[in-house]
Amino acid sequence: MIKYNLKSVTAFAPATCANIAVGFDILGFAIDSVGDFVTLTKREDQKIIIEQIEGINNLPYDILKNTASVVIKKLCDDLQLNTGFNIRLKKGIALGSGMGGSSASSVAALVALNQFLLNPLTLNELAYYALFGEEIACGQRHADNIVPCLFGGMQLILSSNPIENILLPAPNIFCVLIHPHLRLDTKDARDILSKEISLKQHIQQSANLAGFITGIYKKDSNLLKKYTQDIIIEPQRAKLVPGFYKVKDVALQSGAIVASFSGSGPSLFALSDTKNNAEIIADKMQQEFMKYNIHSDFWITGLNSKGAHVTEIYEG
Amino acid sequence: MIKYNLKSVTAFAPATCANIAVGFDILGFAIDSVGDFVTLTKREDQKIIIEQIEGINNLPYDILKNTASVVIKKLCDDLQLNTGFNIRLKKGIALGSGMGGSSASSVAALVALNQFLLNPLTLNELAYYALFGEEIACGQRHADNIVPCLFGGMQLILSSNPIENILLPAPNIFCVLIHPHLRLDTKDARDILSKEISLKQHIQQSANLAGFITGIYKKDSNLLKKYTQDIIIEPQRAKLVPGFYKVKDVALQSGAIVASFSGSGPSLFALSDTKNNAEIIADKMQQEFMKYNIHSDFWITGLNSKGAHVTEIYEG
Numbered sequence: 310m311i312k313y314n315l316k317s318v319t320a321f322a323p324a325t326c327a328n329i330a331v332g333f334d335i336l337g338f339a340i341d342s343v344g345d346f347v348t349l350t351k352r353e354d355q356k357i358i359i360e361q362i363e364g365i366n367n368l369p370y371d372i373l374k375n376t377a378s379v380v381i382k383k384l385c386d387d388l389q390l391n392t393g394f395n396i397r398l399k400k401g402i403a404l405g406s407g408m409g410g411s412s413a414s415s416v417a418a419l420v421a422l423n424q425f426l427l428n429p430l431t432l433n434e435l436a437y438y439a440l441f442g443e444e445i446a447c448g449q450r451h452a453d454n455i456v457p458c459l460f461g462g463m464q465l466i467l468s469s470n471p472i473e474n475i476l477l478p479a480p481n482i483f484c485v486l487i488h489p490h491l492r493l494d495t496k497d498a499r500d501i502l503s504k505e506i507s508l509k510q511h512i513q514q515s516a517n518l519a520g521f522i523t524g525i526y527k528k529d530s531n532l533l534k535k536y537t538q539d540i541i542i543e544p545q546r547a548k549l550v551p552g553f554y555k556v557k558d559v560a561l562q563s564g565a566i567v568a569s570f571s572g573s574g575p576s577l578f579a580l581s582d583t584k585n586n587a588e589i590i591a592d593k594m595q596q597e598f599m600k601y602n603i604h605s606d607f608w609i610t611g612l613n614s615k616g617a618h619v620t621e622i623y624e625g
Numbered sequence: 626m627i628k629y630n631l632k633s634v635t636a637f638a639p640a641t642c643a644n645i646a647v648g649f650d651i652l653g654f655a656i657d658s659v660g661d662f663v664t665l666t667k668r669e670d671q672k673i674i675i676e677q678i679e680g681i682n683n684l685p686y687d688i689l690k691n692t693a694s695v696v697i698k699k700l701c702d703d704l705q706l707n708t709g710f711n712i713r714l715k716k717g718i719a720l721g722s723g724m725g726g727s728s729a730s731s732v733a734a735l736v737a738l739n740q741f742l743l744n745p746l747t748l749n750e751l752a753y754y755a756l757f758g759e760e761i762a763c764g765q766r767h768a769d770n771i772v773p774c775l776f777g778g779m780q781l782i783l784s785s786n787p788i789e790n791i792l793l794p795a796p797n798i799f800c801v802l803i804h805p806h807l808r809l810d811t812k813d814a815r816d817i818l819s820k821e822i823s824l825k826q827h828i829q830q831s832a833n834l835a836g837f838i839t840g841i842y843k844k845d846s847n848l849l850k851k852y853t854q855d856i857i858i859e860p861q862r863a864k865l866v867p868g869f870y871k872v873k874d875v876a877l878q879s880g881a882i883v884a885s886f887s888g889s890g891p892s893l894f895a896l897s898d899t900k901n902n903a904e905i906i907a908d909k910m911q912q913e914f915m916k917y918n919i920h921s922d923f924w925i926t927g928l929n930s931k932g933a934h935v936t937e938i939y940e941g
Contacts, residue, residue, distance in 0.1 A: 332831065333831070335828065335831055335832045336835075464734055465835050466830050467851075467852060468832065475848075503824065507821065507822075507849060508820055508821065508857075509746060511827050516651045516784065516938075518831055518859070519651060520781075520791075522835055522842075523791055523838060526839075527791075535783075536783060541824075541827070
């Protein structure tokens with residue numbers, strides 16, 4: 310039942326950077342300067358309709374194929390709601406950018422729906438529903454975008470079924486997120502990954518992960534710099550983005566603590582101690598991409614951004 | 626040059642529990658109630674001789690095969706010392722027990738030798754030499770016994786070449802270390818391990834490791850209980866120890882936070898919140914081993930034991 314007489318609710322959900330080099334499928338953080346808005350408007354019938362999609366072409370209006378509508382439908386069905394919704398999506402996140410666009414749409418939709426119900430669902434319950442959107446988008450219910458998108462900040466996802474996550478005490482450093490104008494579907498970027506790794510690689514990547522988590526808790530940027538290295542996934546995906554290693558290197562040479570793919574790419578993230586340095590890094594990365602005739606956008610953000618939230622409510 | 630007029634030095638090095646379930650080759654802690662003593666006595670010539678080995682039969686007197694003499698010879702050669710030593714070993718750690726016996730002998734020998742020189746070598750430098758002992762003992766220079774043995778406490782080994790380690794803030798809990806009277810050579814226990822693992826296993830074990838490290842920093846024993854699970858190595862080695870899963874289960878049923886192999890086994894460790902509970906756990910594990918007609922010894926210790934140290938100095 311809709312318990313409150315609302316006409317429409319708009320929610321914002323941030324872009325997210327998943328993996329953070331050492332935590333494939335288990336680490337991610339939210340970006341506060343870019344994201345998706347979803348507006349739900351109550352209908353008199355019980356239909357769910359995608360009314361408008363702004364900011365991106367080629368996103369499906371078929372409600373069984375769009376992550377926002379899929380999760381709304383699933384939650385409406387499970388709660389046996391006798392209400393329908395028009396959905397308006399305002400995408401700030403490009404398709405196939407590695408910035409958690411599919412998650413942001415489903416999370417924003419769920420947060421808006423939860424507001425209609427006076428927020429009976431916990432964030433963990435919303436995360437459970439958002440995973441159905443990920444399944445539609447890339448074939449797997451991975452939670453490394455969903456969780457930071459919903460909860461904000463830097464998140465360790467210990468389990469995705471059931472969702473169990475821990476907010477990590479991220480340092481006050483700055484993230485450059487740069488999006489080269491290429492499209493890389495998460496499903497494709499997952500399909501190229503080898504299903505097996507060597508025990509030796511596992512040991513080394515485990516040490517890197519442990520160095521990262523320890524660096525986070527000790528607030529030791531030397532540890533972060535030394536151990537936030539992906540020896541498993543990044544080498545397999547680098548070939549998908551022209552100039553990847555050059556752009557990464559230019560970030561590190563310009564003082565970045567770490568640089569790697571954001572999620573499955575093609576976007577990269579880089580971390581820096583100061584905002585000023587982050588601006589220099591972003592500029593250099595963008596120039597480097599231009600050597601490959603690739604245009605890009607970038608954002609500079611803290612690591613302690615808040616998660617998805619309601620931005621507008623209309624009664625009526 | 627021997628810079629001080631000493632006749633003999635004795636050093637103690639503790640037993641160690643490597644891996645801690647989730648950190649194959651990268652985690653370990655020291656045990657304060659058991660270990661090896663090594664006495665070095667200066668010789669007038671430049672020979673290195675193993676004079677006596679107490680507490681264990683079958684350890685080689687050949688100085689190229691015994692870990693204590695191998696590392697002494699290596700360090701003497703590198704420093705071009707014009708002194709020889711008689712070595713006496715008093716082994717408190719059984720051979721092939723999974724309690725870091727080979728490390729303890731080489732570490733105690735190196736700490737004693739360093740004392741002769743007025744301690745010019747750092748612990749990291751001693752660790753470098755101790756790795757040569759590991760190579761003799763099991764064919765690989767892994768540092769997960771060496772580092773906690775030298776430094777004490779619970780250690781994260783981020784790199785073994787060069788040695789880089791971090792002392793973890795281990796909680797004030799108790800460790801049961803139980804040694805069934807079986808012998809399992811580390812080399813054999815390593816040789817049975819699959820050289821490949823699946824990416825899926827890697828992801829799950831990474832989440833477990835991250836949960837463990839986070840649990841340690843947050844002092845959250847629920848996290849430790851839930852995530853200190855080895856899904857990669859333990860299942861492959863369990864078959865080497867009759868009753869392994871029964872003994873592990875009885876520990877968990879008796880309130881252990883975690884139980885798994887100590888190092889490559891056959892010993893097991895279990896962690897408990899209280900000393901009293903640790904005693905109950907140890908007793909139950911011992912009884913369970915007896916159902917398989919396997920006798921055992923056990924020790925109960927804290928996790929913040931100190932590392933190797935000099936115990937006696939004779940001038941003359």
